[in-house]
Amino acid sequence: MEKQTAVEWLIKEFNLEEFKATIEFAKAKEKEQIIDAYAQGFIESESMDKGAEQYYNETYGGDND
Numbered sequence: 001m002e003k004q005t006a007v008e009w010l011i012k013e014f015n016l017e018e019f020k021a022t023i024e025f026a027k028a029k030e031k032e033q034i035i036d037a038y039a040q041g042f043i044e045s046e047s048m049d050k051g052a053e054q055y056y057n058e059t060y061g062g063d064n065d
Contacts, residue, residue: 005030 007030010016013024040055056062 005034 004012005027007026008024016023037055038060
């Protein structure tokens with residue numbers, strides 16, 4: 001089975017294909033965030049001053065669901 005992102009899972013789970021423009025925007029944003037997080041991992045690995053949870057809280061404002 002091919003891996004899928006959380007957004008792709010959500011689209012299939014709730015049959016959201018009709019919201020194509022919104023979905024494509026969300027997927028592009030998610031891709032950007034994944035790329036940024038991956039790049040940030042290389043930067044952080046140099047110093048290891050903060051953990052993943054702290055990075056998330058600083059970048060995305062913590063658990064504001």
